[in-house]
């Protein structure tokens with residue numbers, strides 16, 4: 001199943017050096033989730049040919065402008081494109097008031113319903129579940145209530161060995177039971193073991209989004225062993241005091257979290273606009289955690 005993350009914006013407070021502010025698209029099995037929606041996100045939909053009408057959920061980390069000021073525009077554009085499906089918007093308390101106030105004052109009427117899920121970011125919240133994967137939110141440490149998001153594929157059923165299934169001419173009605181681990185007994189009473197008929201599924205894949213946050217080992221519980229970790233790295237480490245003061249992290253701190261959590265890959269982003277060249281941030285992070293990449297607007301990462 002497809003599981004990928006596309007960066008729509010990788011900068012912090014303001015746009016600079018061709019980088020927009022925070023927004024990402026998670027595609028899981030062609031189900032689209034928008035994480036954060038900074039000003040200009042809908043331009044990124046055009047730039048990167050995103051099928052934005054297919055977005056079913058918008059997940060907001062916190063109510064700072066560089067994470068939500070693009071949302072009213074996106075909603076209006078969806079409406080102008082005659083969207084009819086419900087849109088789920090999840091975020092900390094206040095997100096509904098923000099959207100409804102903008103829509104009311106601008107006398108905007110949408111062609112679709114919004115289903116809100118307002119959360120308390122200081123606790124873990126179940127955000128989404130279906131047969132294939134789950135999303136939870138978890139607390140981040142920032143200047144205002146903020147939550148990260150954790151996407152995880154479910155422990156899925158075994159995969160059928162198609163060659164063996166055909167060889168034994170097993171009717172499709174039995175496929176689900178075999179995927180769950182049952183053996184197969186044919187009409188002659190011969191028992192075929194489940195191990196012969198299936199492959200073990202690889203470990204379920206996972207993705208964690210941590211922005212914005214100061215250095216906080218408290219998040220390790222939630223992101224342990226994640227396949228892909230997006231962690232903000234607003235500053236170089238020489239500005240660690242500034243990072244602490246503003247509730248942000250440095251590249252070294254992001255890498256430390258990745259190392260302690262034993263993640264497979266780290267993606268750093270939410271860069272300060274004081275950096276036109278991001279190479280030093282990458283090098284700094286790599287000095288602690290080698291498998292680090294820069295979030296680059298328009299790039300897609302396979303989880």
Ligand SMILES: [Zn+2]
Pocket residue numbers: 012013022064066067212270
């Ligand atoms: Zn931010």
Ligand SMILES: [Zn+2]
Pocket residue numbers: 062064142212
């Ligand atoms: Zn913020």
